[in-house]
Every structure is written in structure tokens, then in C-alpha cells.
Amino acid sequence: NAGVxxxxxxxxxxxxxxxxxxxxxxKGHSHVYWYRQLPEEGLKFMVYLQKExxxxxxxxxxxxxxxxxxxxxxxxxxxxxxxxxxxxxYFCASSPVALKTDTQYFGPGTRLTVL
Amino acid sequence: xxPVQSPQAVILREGEDAVINCSSSxxxxxxxxxxxxxxxxxxxxxxxxKGGEQKGxxxxxxxxxxxxxxxxxxxxxxxxxxxxxxxxxxxxxxxxLSFGAGTTVTVRA
Numbered sequence: 579n580a581g582v583x584x585x586x587x588x589x590x591x592x593x594x595x596x597x598x599x600x601x602x603x604x605k606g607h608s609h610v611y612w613y614r615q616l617p618e619e620g621l622k623f624m625v626y627l628q629k630e631x632x633x634x635x636x637x638x639x640x641x642x643x644x645x646x647x648x649x650x651x652x653x654x655x656x657x658x659x660x661x662x663x664x665x666x667x668y669f670c671a672s673s674p675v676a677l678k679t680d681t682q683y684f685g686p687g688t689r690l691t692v693l
Numbered sequence: 694x695x696p697v698q699s700p701q702a703v704i705l706r707e708g709e710d711a712v713i714n715c716s717s718s719x720x721x722x723x724x725x726x727x728x729x730x731x732x733x734x735x736x737x738x739x740x741x742x743k744g745g746e747q748k749g750x751x752x753x754x755x756x757x758x759x760x761x762x763x764x765x766x767x768x769x770x771x772x773x774x775x776x777x778x779x780x781x782x783x784x785x786x787x788x789x790l791s792f793g794a795g796t797t798v799t800v801r802a
Binding site: 619623633676680683 | 736
């Protein structure tokens with residue numbers, strides 16, 4: 579059973595470009611979460627999605643950031659007009675049910691570097 | 694609000710024990726523990742649910758005091774592979790995890 583997949587693993591962008599990060603949840607998991615982690619810091623919640631729905635985006639900056647989880651295909655975290663402060667590791671996690679009764683499993687992350 | 698973890702860091706010799714604490718100011722439905730090694734993804738260790746149920750790694754033990762909104766992770770007879778940063782994630786009925794700043798554990802031979 580394959581785990582959570584993320585690609586690319588490393589992404590380099592120049593300021594002003596767009597970054598697209600992809601996440602394929604574990605088989606049978608319909609809940610997806612995105613987190614951002616700065617070096618030597620903890621994980622910060624960004625957004626929680628179920629298929630075709632954004633459930634909670636309270637941790638996501640209101641400008642430049644968007645996320646989707648379409649009926650078919652991976653979840654996408656999109657960052658427009660990237661700035662140096664966007665450099666971080668972005669982790670996706672998935673769970674089979676809501677988090678009250680089960681946990682979430684993390685993907686390997688995408689390390690975004692903005693030059 | 695993110696939970697508070699203590700200590701920030703601990704250094705152990707192989708075979709020694711340690712306790713990592715996680716405290717929240719909010720009522721908790723569940724606590725989730727992860728270990729992350731440098732440059733890698735967090736790996737699930739244990740989930741503790743309101744009501745006493747636990748699921749997780751057979752060699753790791755933890756406790757959850759619902760009234761005090763606290764959890765502790767117990768590292769017993771530590772091995773070199775236990776080194777890493779341990780995070781607690783708390784869930785307060787809003788279906789998402791808030792993570793502490795982490796506790797860095799270094800186990801030396």
C-alpha cells in the first residue's frame with residue numbers, strides 16, 4: 579500500500595513565479611491536509627480539504643495561496659508570485675476519516691526554495 | 694493556539710529513559726505524536742483519544758490526561774534510532790492538528 583506521495587520533492591523558483599505542489603493521498607483516504615514547516619520550527623496548519631471541498635483554510639495566507647482537491651487527481655497547493663519568505667518545506671498529510679478517531683500520515687514533503 | 698512542549702531538547706545515553714510533555718490551553722479530543730528526522734517526513738508514533746483509547750507503536754508508551762489537557766510520551770530504554778524531533782499534535786474538535794514546537798532528542802552510544 580503506497581504511502582502519501584508528493585511531487586516534486588524539491589522546487590526552485592525565482593521571485594514572482596508560480597509554484598505548484600502536488601499531493602496524492604494514501605489509497606482510501608479522502609481527507610487531505612497541508613502544512614508548512616520553516617527550518618528548525620514546527621508544522622503550521624494551512625488548509626484541510628476533502629474531495630472537491632475546502633473544509634478549513636484558516637491557516638492559509640489570503641493572498642497568493644490557493645488549494646484544491648478535485649474529484650479526480652491529486653491535491654494541488656498553488657503559490658502565485660512567490661517571495662523569498664515562501665521558502666519552506668510543505669508537507670501534505672492524509673487520513674481515512676476525520677481526525678477525532680484516527681490519525682494522519684505525512685508525505686515526504688516538497689522543499690521550496692525561492693531565489 | 695499551539696500546544697506547549699517540554700523540554701525543548703534532551704540528550705540521552707543508550708538505555709536511558711526520557712519523558713516529553715505536551716500541554717494545551719484548549720479542551721482536547723485527541724493527541725497525536727510524531728517523530729521527525731532531519732530532512733524527512735514526520736512519522737506517526739501514537740494517537741491518544743478522549744475516553745482512553747490508544748493506537749500506535751508497540752514500543753512507545755504515552756498518557757493523556759483529559760482534565761489537565763496534557764499528554765506525555767515515554768521513551769524507555771532508548772536506542773540510537775530514537776534520535777529525532779518529537780512533535781505532539783492536538784485536536785480540539787475542529788478536525789485539524791495544532792503542533793507544538795518540538796522536542797529534540799539525541800541518543801548517544
